[in-house]
Amino acid sequence: MADVNRYYLINLQLFADDGTGEKTEKATPRRREEARKKGQVFKSADLNSAVILMAGTIAILATFPAMVSNLGDFTRLYILDRTLVDFDSGYAFFLLLETMKIIAKIVLPILMVTFLAALMISYLQVGFVMSSEALTPKLERLNPIEGFKRIFSKRALVELAKSLMKIGVTGYIVYTVIKKNLFILPRFIDMELTAAMSVLGSIIVEVAFKIGIVFIIIGVLDYIFQWSEYEKSIMMSKYEVKQEYKQTEGDPLIKSKQRQIQRQASMQRMMAEVPKADVVITNPTHFAVALQYQADVMEAPQVIAKGQDYLAFKIREIAQAHDVTIVENPPLARTLFYTADIGDLVPEDLYQAVAEVLAFVYKQKKKAF
Incomplete structure (x- = not known):
């Protein structure tokens, strides 16, 4: 009953350490x-993009x-060098296939590069994660109150600020680049198709490159923010840390009880061996070695068997009850207690002293008979 009361007292103390349940521990x-x-990892979608x-x-x-070059060759070979007479249904189908081929030839390398980039940045952020937890239906997601909390949460405000920033930056970059190249636009009428495509492509690449640099800066800042929010979301209270320690390492109270039971069992086994002893050497009160x-x-x-103070008293008591000879030899008792464990043979340097004690014991037993 005392152990049960102690267990509840310890649990009450654990709750008292963090009564508010505030999550203050990493x-x-x-x-x-x-x-x-569970799939709870942090990553920045902006950095990915x-x-x-x-x-x-x-x-x-x-x-x-x-x-x-490919588009120019395709245009000259299949469109400009052909007359309307040759443009029938068979040629239209052939032209469709060639168009699909040239598009694939142009687009596939770009798609492959972007696909590998997406895999790389996702892996660098979260590694390899396979979890179906996010797909599991949860009724609390349908709670309108929680929904309003998410809409007006700190994360939602940050997302709104990022969106406005990206729109503003994108608009400003597009405006400055077009303004810089505004004088070229009227000349497109007189340019060849390949030249016009080259100029227009360089303008688009410039816009995309500048926007990409700014978005990477925003993405890095967003990554830091996501990391900070994730760390806060998985923080633990002191009670949770202690409970986890108890689950992984074992309840200290239970482990203490187990050690106590083991010591008691070991002591009982040791005391059961005392009646088999030939002699018990004592200090006479502080040490006893059987x-x-x-x-x-x-x-x-x-x-x-060996013991100190109370155990020494119990060993002497059991020895007396079973007529085991008790010999007072303080130096030998102390030396044996400190140099030999239970089950060990007497050290060689004590052979002579122990032999003299045993000889005395055997001599006393012969006189008794």
Whole structure:
């Protein structure tokens, strides 16, 4: 009953440590692993978009000369050099296939680069995560009160600020680039198709490149914000940390009780060996060491029990009850207590002293008979 009361007292103390349940402690590795298994990871969607935009822009810039050349060859070969007489349904179908081929030839490298960029930036942010937790239906998501809280939450305000910033930056960049190249636009009428495409493409790439740089800066800032919010979301209270420690390492009260039971069982086994002893050497009150010697099976006398203070008293008491000889030899008792454990043979340097004690015991037993 006392142990039960103590257990509840400890739990009340744990609750008292953090009665408000305020989460003030950093998440433990176990908490982080559990959150990851549930799919709770942090990443910046803006950083993903910015990297994909930059990768696509660089891919377009790298393949742009070949793109213009291929389109120019296609136009001259299949459109400009053909007359209306030759343009029948068969040629239209053939032209459709060739158009699909040229589009694939131009677009596929860009798509491949952006796809790899998306995989890379996602992996760098969250690693490899497989979880179906996010797909599990949750009724609390239908709660209108919680929905309003999310709409007017800190995260929603940050997302609104980012959206306004991106719209403003994008508009400003497009305006400045077009303003800088405004004098070129009327000349498109007199330009060849390939030249017009080259100029227009360079303008688009310039806009995309500048926007991409700004978006990457926004993405990095958003990544820091997402990390901060994630760390706050998985923080733990002091009580949760202690509860987790109890689950992983074991309840300290239970472990203490187990150790106590083990010590009691060990003591009982040791006391059960005392009646088998040939002699108990004492201090006479502070130490007691019980020795057993069987010449046919033992190389030297063996320590089968030892104790200090109360245990020494119990060993002497059991020895007296079973007519085991008790010999007072303080120096030998202390030396045996500190140099030999239960089950050990007597150290060689004590053979002589122990032999003299055993000889005395055997002599006393012979006189008794």
